[in-house]
Amino acid sequence: MLPEKLVFDYSIPKTLLIKLSGDWQISAGLLSTDEVTSQLNSHPDIVQINISVSQDLKWDSGLITFLLKLIRECEHKKINVAREGLPQEAQKLLSLALKVHEKDILSPNVRESFLERTGEKVLQIIEGLRSGLYFLGDISVSFGRLITGKSYFRWDDFMLIVQRCGVETLLLVSLISLLVGMILAFVGSIQLKVFGAQIFISDMVGIAMVRVLSAVMTGIIVSGRIGASFAAELGMMQANEEIDALKTLGVSPVEFLVIPRILALVIMMPILTIYADLMGVLGGFIISAGMLNLNPVEYLNHTQNAIKLSYVWVGLIHSIVFGVIVAVAGCLRGIECERNAAGVGIATTSAVVTGITGIVIATAIITYICQFLGV
Amino acid sequence: MQPVLEVRDLDLGYDDYVVMRNLSFSVNKGDIFIVMGVNGCGKxxxxxxxxxxxMPTKGKVLYYGKSFWDEDETGQKNIMRRFGVLYQGGALxxxxxxxxxxxxxLQLYTxxxxxxxxxxxxxKLSLVGLEGCEDYFPSGISGGMRKRASLARAIALDPDIIFFDEPSSGLDPINARKLDDLILELRDGLGATVVVITHELASIFAVGNNSVFLDTESKAIIATGDPKALLANSKDPRVIQFLTRARAQGA
Structure with missing residues (x-):
């Protein structure tokens, strides 16, 4: 309890002597200054506080925190607190804590109102759109320079990115496409069985996979795996000032970092999509031949007849557009990244969200255009 | 008097590569102990x-006589609770x-x-001259302030030993000097023992009262003692070259 640690002595006129004893370490908990304050309130004539300590006093920052608070409270009441009775080390710490340091220049840290924050957010969105357009402009200019042979392009880096986008994604694309093909066949069979039209499962799986589903599934996988890694990679480069180093060298970061990534994805996405088409059809074939007892040769013939070349082209166009969307989203978020660890995390998440949203919107637009053109 | 920190026959390395061999030294209470050497020497x-x-390849690190790497997880945590670390980049x-x-x-341990x-x-923030900066994010303050904020975190639990990894790196001479003064003041006020890893000569002479010099070629300690005494008395050309910023012969 309090009396064990704090004893008050009024034997000297207008002076309060505080005797400290016991455990004043943080592990024992911090003592409030309320007790001292009430003593001072009941003795308004006090102008001086002296402090003495007993032999058994154990202390650390717990004591200093208490004393600092007491000194600051007494400053308001114009009461002098003499520190001579304290251990030497405690006096030094108190002096250090009370030292007037040169003020560092800091921007004001004011809390903004709801309206201000909303306005700020809207302006951020507008600024984001504008920087996105600038980025697309930069990309177009850099492509122009690449085509005319004026840009600096590192083929080694490009091949490395191609490998990452292709070979290292293959296993995931295989698994997902195979399963999507199987699920489609299985779900379709439930309804088609009613009409005795199970053989049309092959048409459904083939057309759905080749026209749109393979490209969409591959796009989503690539967005999660490659788009995120682009954002993290460029974000870290931004944080480590590597992008600044490129700029000061007169090299455009878009030419050096973004163009190889976009090209790599634009080349690899159609290849992955064709591969996903095959895996999807294989998935449908496994279910049809294995579980629904359809004739395997008949299934393959039906698939061949159902898939027109124009469907393959539609799928490939999807995949190229998705490749551009994923690469641009990843690179844009990475280059816009804030220069800290949290910024890299935000950029990565944002790249995936932007990529997938872009894929869905692009699918809707391309589907409408195809419908309009009668493809 | 039992040393606060004692290193016995320590070997350091990565896989098969040996960085340092047979390091032995001890740090006494209240020392400001400097570990110095050129870049890449293994500091x-x-x-x-x-x-x-x-984990070292071989040897012991003893805190108050207890071998850190021989303790179980709880024992290691109890020892770690007694030291604070200021990382090179602040690591806030x-x-x-x-x-x-x-x-x-404080939330975790009290x-x-x-x-x-x-x-x-x-x-703690007023001890390092950052009173009133509680609500700022690390990204909103200067490099020098980040170092001091990191120091405030390192002393949050009143550690017995404070480790500083290259405290002056990235700081201008004025802020580096301020940090050196702060190291001395905190050592006196907290009664802590300080271990500083550095190659900054100004800091070495300003704060150190004991040291070891790590040498890259021999992969060992080639000098120990007060840095000022080493400067005055050492006959080893590598130590003299380092402490006087002399050019290497033939350079």
């Missing part, structure tokens, strides 16, 4: 072994404010209430 690897981040958690960075060790923790945080 930071040694620090990692001292603060429990990297960027998603937390300066105040939250300093408060976290039973203080939120209000009490705020009071201790305010004290």
């Amino acid at each position: 930071s690897t040694l620090l990692k072994s001292l603060i429990g981040l990297r 958690w960027s998603s937390l404010t300066v105040g939250e960075n300093v408060a976290l060790p 039973k203080l209430s939120c209000q009490q923790i705020q009071e201790v945080v305010a004290l």
